[in-house]
Structures are given as C-alpha cells and as structure tokens.
Amino acid sequence: EAGVTQSPTHLIKTRGQQVTLRCSPISGHTSVYWYQQALGLGLQFLLWYDEGEERNRGNFPPRFSGRQFPNYSSELNVNALELEDSALYLCASSIRGGSPLHFGNGTRLTVT
Amino acid sequence: QQQVKQSPQSLIVQKGGIPIINCAYENTAFDYFPWYQQFPGKGPALLIAIRPDVSEKKEGRFTISFNKSAKQFSLHIMDSQPGDSATYFCAATLRGGGADGLTFGKGTHLIIQP
Numbered sequence: 001e002a003g004v005t006q007s008p009t010h011l012i013k014t015r016g017q018q019v020t021l022r023c024s025p026i027s028g029h030t031s032v033y034w035y036q037q038a039l040g041l042g043l044q045f046l047l048w049y050d051e052g053e054e055r056n057r058g059n060f061p062p063r064f065s066g067r068q069f070p071n072y073s074s075e076l077n078v079n080a081l082e083l084e085d086s087a088l089y090l091c092a093s094s095i096r097g098g099s100p101l102h103f104g105n106g107t108r109l110t111v112t
Numbered sequence: 113q114q115q116v117k118q119s120p121q122s123l124i125v126q127k128g129g130i131p132i133i134n135c136a137y138e139n140t141a142f143d144y145f146p147w148y149q150q151f152p153g154k155g156p157a158l159l160i161a162i163r164p165d166v167s168e169k170k171e172g173r174f175t176i177s178f179n180k181s182a183k184q185f186s187l188h189i190m191d192s193q194p195g196d197s198a199t200y201f202c203a204a205t206l207r208g209g210g211a212d213g214l215t216f217g218k219g220t221h222l223i224i225q226p
Binding site: 101102 | 144153155156157158161201214216219
C-alpha cells in the first residue's frame, strides 16, 4: 500500500511569491490534513479537508488556503510568502474523521 | 484552547537506559492518545497509541502509561538503542478524529548515546 505522497520535496521561493504544495492520500482515505512544522514550534494544524470540503482551519492567515479534489488529493496554496513561512509542510490522511493520521515526508519550503 | 504539554524538550540517555517522555492534556473529552516518532527528513510515523480505558499499553520496547485522573500520559523506551534517536511527539484527539485532527505536543528530541 502506497503511503501519503507529497511534492515537491524541497522548494525555495522569494518573499512575496506564491507556492502550491501537493498531497496524495493513502487509497481509501478521504480526509486530508495539512500541518506546518517550523523549527522549535512543533506541528501546527493548518487545514482539514474531507469529501472535497474544508472542514476546519487552524490559526493561520487567509493567505494559506487549499482545496481537495474528487480523487481526494489536495493542494495547499500560500500567497504573499513571508520569511516566517519557511518550514516543513506536512500532509496527513485518515479514514474520514478517524484516527490514526498517516503522514507524508513533507515539503521543505525555504523563503528567502 | 486545547493543549498538550510535553516534556522534556530534549533528552540524552545512554544506550540501554530507559528514556521517559511525559505529556499532560487539558481537554477531558480527548479519547485517543498516540505517540509519533520522527526521523530527520521524514514525516512523523505512528509509534504506539492508547485509549483512556486502559492504564498501560506495550508494543515491543515501547510502553505508554496513562493516568486518566491526572490527565497525564508518558512514553517509556526499554533497552534504548542509538537507532531510537529521533524526535517524539505525543498527541491527543477526540473520538472520530476531531475537527482538527491531532493536537500535538511540541516534541522531545531524544539522543541515545552508544
């Protein structure tokens, strides 16, 4: 069984630019979660999608957004990048509303 | 705000020792408590999990102890090995996963010295 896959693995962007990160969940999983892991801050919840709809979002500004496609894959978009957006962005999937979460290996975003 | 407080932030143990990582939670509605292990460059991977109807769960060298009245739980690693060196996160969630997935502790960076 393939795990959660994320692309790209690494990304370097300039302040003010926009970025799109992609995630494919485990087959059969309908929920996708996005987390930000910044140095020293642990895992911060960003967004939860299920059945194509945004179910909840964490305490992040609106320039963090995303969507889930009919095949349950997901994109995370970050507009107007700021230096403090530099972090590992992790995607996780689960059976709808269920535990446990299965994580991908993340996308390392560096904003210069 | 739902929180999970984890300690210590970092821990160094000699090979064969028993590192202990502690977590405390606030929301009594939490009913699923997993531990995740993360190696550098990788995403967190589920290590072991417990529900509040049991006080202890063992899987191999890893044991979770759970104290429902104190709202605390801990991870013990028996006969620790250098390969156990990683960052460990405790977490908590509501039945059915909860609206925001898991609430994580801030992590413990564990080093097992040979």
